[in-house]
Amino acid sequence: MPAPNWRPVAGRADIDAMVEIAARVHPGYPEDRAVLNERVALAPATCRMLSAGDTALGYLIAHPGRLGVIAPLNSLMGALPEAPDTLYLHDIALLPEARGAGAATDAVAWLTGIALPCGAMSLVAVNNSEPFWTSHGFVRRNDPALDPKLASYGLGTAYMVRLLSA
Numbered sequence: 624m625p626a627p628n629w630r631p632v633a634g635r636a637d638i639d640a641m642v643e644i645a646a647r648v649h650p651g652y653p654e655d656r657a658v659l660n661e662r663v664a665l666a667p668a669t670c671r672m673l674s675a676g677d678t679a680l681g682y683l684i685a686h687p688g689r690l691g692v693i694a695p696l697n698s699l700m701g702a703l704p705e706a707p708d709t710l711y712l713h714d715i716a717l718l719p720e721a722r723g724a725g726a727a728t729d730a731v732a733w734l735t736g737i738a739l740p741c742g743a744m745s746l747v748a749v750n751n752s753e754p755f756w757t758s759h760g761f762v763r764r765n766d767p768a769l770d771p772k773l774a775s776y777g778l779g780t781a782y783m784v785r786l787l788s789a
Contacts (some may be wrong), residue, residue: 626675627673627675627680628675628728629726629729629733630672631672632663632671634751636680638659638663640679641682641713642656644718646680648681648716648718649716650777652749652776653697655697657699658683658697658698660701661700663684663783666686667674668696668733668779669684669686669737673717681717681773681785682716683714684714684715685712685737686700686703686711686713687703688703688711689708690706690708690745691764692704693773693782695775696775707741708741708742708743709741709784710741710743710745711745712734712746731759735760737786741787742787743786744761744785744787745784746783747781748761748763748782749776749777749779749780753781753783760784760785761784762782763782764782764784766782769782
């Protein structure tokens with residue numbers, strides 16, 4: 624099998640693969656195909672598939688956003704915000720066989736370069752992933768106004784931000 628690499632999302636087959644990977648990796652955080660499809664359609668330049676040859680191993684969905692603003696789980700956005708001030712990492716999902724080889728770290732490094740003009744990156748950490756994100760410079764940001772939306776992601780979630788400078 625060829626070495627895994629991140630590449631642009633390429634059509635319906637990749638969305639199908641995202642749905643399958645999400646079901647395996649994030650069973651407690653279900654999102655409809657329409658949500659994944661919309662995110663990719665709104666921000667194709669910041670969405671990627673991790674693949675080795677024809678085998679999909681993971682995906683990355685990120686899009687421009689506003690600090691302190693998150694969508695509830697499994698909800699459509701409608702449009703990207705005006706005057707974004709963060710690159711919001713909606714989801715990164717890797718199958719077990721793709722973990723431990725640095726693919727997530729490579730994705731964060733790539734996104735960091737893209738996010739520099741925004742000045743920040745943000746995300747909701749789930750599945751006890753806060754230590755991973757902390758190791759990449761993200762800091763938990765407590766904001767009671769976000770609590771209702773964070774609740775849709777379940778217990779143990781955290782809104783995290785990484786401020787960037789050129």
